[in-house]
Amino acid sequence: DSGVTQTPKHLITATGQRVTLRCSPRSGDLSVYWYQQSLDQGLQFLIQYYNGEERAKGNILERFSAQQFPDLHSELNLSSLELGDSALYFCASTLDSYSYNEQFFGPGTRLTVL
Amino acid sequence: GENVEQHPSTLSVQEGDSAVIKCTYSDSASNYFPWYKQELGKRPQLIIDIRSNVGEKKDQRIAVTLNKTAKHFSLHITETQPEDSAVYFCAASTGSGYSTLTFGKGTMLLVSP
Numbered sequence: 001d002s003g004v005t006q007t008p009k010h011l012i013t014a015t016g017q018r019v020t021l022r023c024s025p026r027s028g029d030l031s032v033y034w035y036q037q038s039l040d041q042g043l044q045f046l047i048q049y050y051n052g053e054e055r056a057k058g059n060i061l062e063r064f065s066a067q068q069f070p071d072l073h074s075e076l077n078l079s080s081l082e083l084g085d086s087a088l089y090f091c092a093s094t095l096d097s098y099s100y101n102e103q104f105f106g107p108g109t110r111l112t113v114l
Numbered sequence: 115g116e117n118v119e120q121h122p123s124t125l126s127v128q129e130g131d132s133a134v135i136k137c138t139y140s141d142s143a144s145n146y147f148p149w150y151k152q153e154l155g156k157r158p159q160l161i162i163d164i165r166s167n168v169g170e171k172k173d174q175r176i177a178v179t180l181n182k183t184a185k186h187f188s189l190h191i192t193e194t195q196p197e198d199s200a201v202y203f204c205a206a207s208t209g210s211g212y213s214t215l216t217f218g219k220g221t222m223l224l225v226s227p
Contacts, residue, residue: 002157033214042219043158043203056214090157099207099214100146100165105157 003027004093004106012112018079021109025072025093031055032074033094033103034066038087049074050097081113116141118206120218128226133194135221137204138186144206147180147187148215153200161202162189165209194225 003026013019025032034046045058049068060066063081068074078085088110092103117140127133139147148163164171164178164187171178175194180187187206191198201222205215 002159040219043217045214045216048214056212058214097212098209100163100209102148102160102163103158103215105159107157 002104002106004091004104006091006106006109008109009107010110010112012114013081014114015081015083017081018077019081019111021076021078021089021111023074023076023091023106025074026104029093029095029104030072031094031097032068032072033092034074034076035090035092036087037090037108043090046076048097055097078111083113086111086113116144116206116216118204118216118218120204120221122221123219124222124224126224126226127194129194129196131194133191133198133223135189135202135204135223136186137188137206137218139206140185141206141208142185143208146207146209147178148205149178149189150203150205151200152203152220158203191223196225196227199223199225
């Protein structure tokens with residue numbers, strides 16, 4: 001157990017819908033990263049937050065947004081869902097914002113868009 | 115931005131053999147290279163990392179080598195065991211507070227008894 005929690009574990013929804021994925025980092029970690037994992041694309045970095053502020057942005061679609069709250073948990077919002085958004089979404093946390101820290105991954109949320 | 119290429123995409127070996135996974139990166143400023151292991155249905159976990167001030171690092175049966183001139187690094191697993199079967203991801207970053215990890219697409223390693 002990495003200490004990072006994600007809810008829900010599974011999510012099944014329809015095209016056009018909106019969902020929210022939640023992540024709680026390890027106790028004491030200030031930085032949260034979101035990744036999308038699909039079969040042929042490996043781990044695609046979406047976005048990073050550090051202590052409530054957006055720190056870095058990767059290949060995140062405009063239909064997706066995220067935020068980190070004062071208690072440091074983070075939410076990833078996916079809207080106008082398409083079939084291609086079906087994937088495993090991981091969050092990871094680190095103590096600070098430096099990328100040479102070990103990233104501790106949560107168990108992931110598997111999103112299925114029908 | 116950084117681009118990380120990983121080969122092979124799948125690798126099958128017999129138990130006891132060695133396995134080598136290779137990655138190349140594009141950004142010469144990258145100086146931190148971790149490897150993550152993801153077992154089936156589980157989360158990725160860091161298994162070893164190397165920084166650009168060293169050329170090789172070992173941890174029991176696992177070693178990573180780095181060639182900064184050629185911009186490539188490799189993961190070596192000796193005396194493979196069935197429990198080594200997993201997907202392995204390499205990654206690279208500049209290590210700064212505003213840089214992030216760029217992952218390769220992964221190598222599925224299958225170790226047959």
